[in-house]
Amino acid sequence: MSVTARTSEQQSLLANLGSRVMVSFEEMGAFSYLCGETLRSMFRRPIEINEIVKQINYLGVRSLSIGLLTAMFTGLVMALQFAVGLERFGAKEYVSIVVALAITRELGPVLTSVVVGGRVGAGITAEIGSMKVTEQIDAIRALGANPVKKLIVPRLWAMLIALPMLTLMADAVGILGGMMISTLEMGIKPGTFMNDVFLGLDFVDVFTGLAKTYVFGFGIVMIGCYRGMTTSGGTEGVGQATTHTVVISLIFIFVADFFLTKLFLVL
Numbered sequence: 001m002s003v004t005a006r007t008s009e010q011q012s013l014l015a016n017l018g019s020r021v022m023v024s025f026e027e028m029g030a031f032s033y034l035c036g037e038t039l040r041s042m043f044r045r046p047i048e049i050n051e052i053v054k055q056i057n058y059l060g061v062r063s064l065s066i067g068l069l070t071a072m073f074t075g076l077v078m079a080l081q082f083a084v085g086l087e088r089f090g091a092k093e094y095v096s097i098v099v100a101l102a103i104t105r106e107l108g109p110v111l112t113s114v115v116v117g118g119r120v121g122a123g124i125t126a127e128i129g130s131m132k133v134t135e136q137i138d139a140i141r142a143l144g145a146n147p148v149k150k151l152i153v154p155r156l157w158a159m160l161i162a163l164p165m166l167t168l169m170a171d172a173v174g175i176l177g178g179m180m181i182s183t184l185e186m187g188i189k190p191g192t193f194m195n196d197v198f199l200g201l202d203f204v205d206v207f208t209g210l211a212k213t214y215v216f217g218f219g220i221v222m223i224g225c226y227r228g229m230t231t232s233g234g235t236e237g238v239g240q241a242t243t244h245t246v247v248i249s250l251i252f253i254f255v256a257d258f259f260l261t262k263l264f265l266v267l
Helices: 003-041 049-059 061-087 092-133 136-142 147-186 190-200 203-229 234-266
Strands: none
Touching: 003 147, 003 203, 049 061, 049 092, 049 147, 061 092, 061 147, 092 136, 092 147, 092 190, 092 203, 092 234, 136 147, 147 190, 147 203, 203 234
């Protein structure tokens, strides 16, 4: 390969890289603007109570079964693993508090958000993306309404209400699953298990887990809505946007969980 051809190829690679970086910054700016506009619109009247209730049913109630099922088996597996590990050191009485702390601080909020994010984020993107490609969002603007107020705000309110409640129920079910395994595998009485849980758990442990869900929920809704409102390319574009939403939402949850955990440990 000649020097000229090699130089031309390097310039092309640099140009493509620069173009991708510029697109990424543009998307970050547009996403930040959408988040700011949504936050400004959340407390403006009128508040769509009926639409919020409808979205709570879709985002929360319909996710209840898969969320609780995930929590139940997470508690079962956690207790089973800790039962084997702690019994080697004669510390099986600590199974209850270890399982409870792991579920309330990390596994409950994270796994519930992952399950809800995968299900709900894809649904939000598909619904709003379909409206985008069929020009229904443009029609909303033409009628003088604000698409952010009409489409995004009710979903955000619903998620901020439903996800913490769903996480609380998932925590309870996960701890009950751990109690079942502890009773069957290690002979720990249910009363003893629950007494150790109540004595070992602090309000801070539960609060930190619930606080994470507000950040996760905000990210899930905003990522799904942003991808939906920027969808192009017809039905194929809707499918691609849905896939991107699920991937980005999961990455956001895990990255945000690390920084939130670090923050709460410092505080």
